Amino acid sequence: MKMGLNRMARRLIVVVSVLLLITGSFGFGHMTGARSGSLLAADEPGEFGVFWEAWDLVLDNFVDRDEINFQRMTYGAIEGMLATLGDEGHTTFLSPESVEMHRSSLEGAFEGIGAYVSMEDGMVTIVAPIDGSPAESAGILPGDIVLAVDGQSVEGMSLNEVISLIRGPANTEVTLNILHVDAGEPEDITVVRQKIELDSVRWAIVPDTTVAYVSISQFAADTGEELETALRSINQMEINDEPVSGLILDLRNNPGGFLREAIRVGSQFLPNGATILIESDADKNTNVYRSRGWGYARNIPVVVLINEGTASAGEITAGAIKENGRGLLVGETTFGTGTVLNQFNLSDGSAILLGVTNWLTPEGNLIKGQGVEPDVVVEQTPSTVLMDAGALEEVSLEELLISEDLQFLRALESIGGALPKVESATTTESKDSR
Secondary structure: OOOOHHHHHHHHHHHHHHHHHHOOOOOOOOOOOOOOOOOOOOOOOOOHHHHHHHHHHHHHHOOOHHHOOHHHHHHHHHHHHHHOOOOOOOOEEEOHHHHHHHHHHHOOEEEEOOEEEEEEOOEEEEEEEOOOOHHHHHOOOOOOEEEEEOOEEOOOOOHHHHHHHHOOOOOOEEEEEEEOOOOOOOEEEEEEOEEEEOOOEEEEEOOOOOEEEEEEOOEOOOHHHHHHHHHHHHHHOEEOOEEOOEEEEEOOOOOOEOHHHHHHHHHHHOOOOOEEEEEEOOOOOEEEEEOOOOOOOOOOOEEEEEOOOOOOHHHHHHHHHHHOOOEEEEEOOOOOOOEEEEEEEOOOOOEEEEEEEEEEOOOOOEOOOOOOOOOEEEOOOOOOOOOOHHHHOOOOHHHHHOOOOHHHHHHHHHHOOOOOOOOOOOEEEOOOOO
16 A cells, blocks of 8 residues: 555654664763764664554554654664563663663662662562662562552563652652562562662671671772772781681672673782683674783682672672682572673663673683572572671671571681581582582
8 A cells, every 4th residue: 555645754754763763872881881883774674664564553543642652652662672682681771761870870879769670571570679778678688579669560661661660769658569589479568768879899807707708789880999999908907916818709689780890800809811701792703801900809718609689790700700710609590691781872862781792701601591600509598688798897706607698607617717517408519619
């Protein structure tokens, strides 16, 4: 059927709008640092004609005309396209509002409940609440599924739409309908939003030992610098006239962040020139990232704590330490995020976080969908209260020994904390333990 003049004009307007959306300048690399170049329009594939058929059917026949919104339709089409790529929870579309929220969270300050989320199997899932956050205080746990926000079902919503509902000004309330792991029925949890200011690196000395504990909550813009400052302080410490003898690096529930910060963190622990990760692009071209500069924890014994909430840059760091034989990994297999993201800024302020390379461990192992396996497996329920730097400053060794955080106790035993053997039916040594 011949297209009328009005439809041709309408389609031209939409084409121009879409092109303006997808040919914006190339933004800063979210995980990799900036690279030169721009998005180039590709020849329209024949299959794209079906899209226009559907678009025209909506415009010509949909009964609720007031609900037709070109921007929402375009954003929805982009989100649907990215969802087909299979890089779930990583490659994603960000609205202009979500771009700002994403930026502020990586800079270490934002207003909200304080929890990292991802889209898994079509469900909005809590990767981890931030230590000391309103979400943690309210009882939100890793692995929780968000079913509704303030009574509004999130079924069919994009991750960014749900995040926009959850985020909000400090001192306001939001009620989440949450399904806990292994729970039969969901429950409503009301959280008072607060301004979340993150120090991505926290540390303490384990009581009555010469072991230091360092946690990295995310790989934010200043994480490498924060870690260097912490390690310098640790190196200068003497405990009963003895230097620090070992270090526990806690990467549990770390959702990742900037790749450049993972390189800086890895460089603190690995010998100069050691491989931290290998990037492999769509054409199988590879790029090797190596440890560089000065490292302030290259000679101290290290044990790394990981779990299912350890993702992205956290997995890069754990995999590099393991496969360079630099330290023991204790805990559970990590999340399995295997792509390095670049942020492509679009002309209307929105953006695409796109997986542009796969990352491989120093030995060339692909982590996507598989994760990094621990040397020592210690399984814990998501509701387990994890030891952290704040708790270590308040507990005695006797109180520490009865902690329910068996992963931490196993790490302390492995690092030489002079603890009795931690007995647990869920603790096993893997065959390739180092």
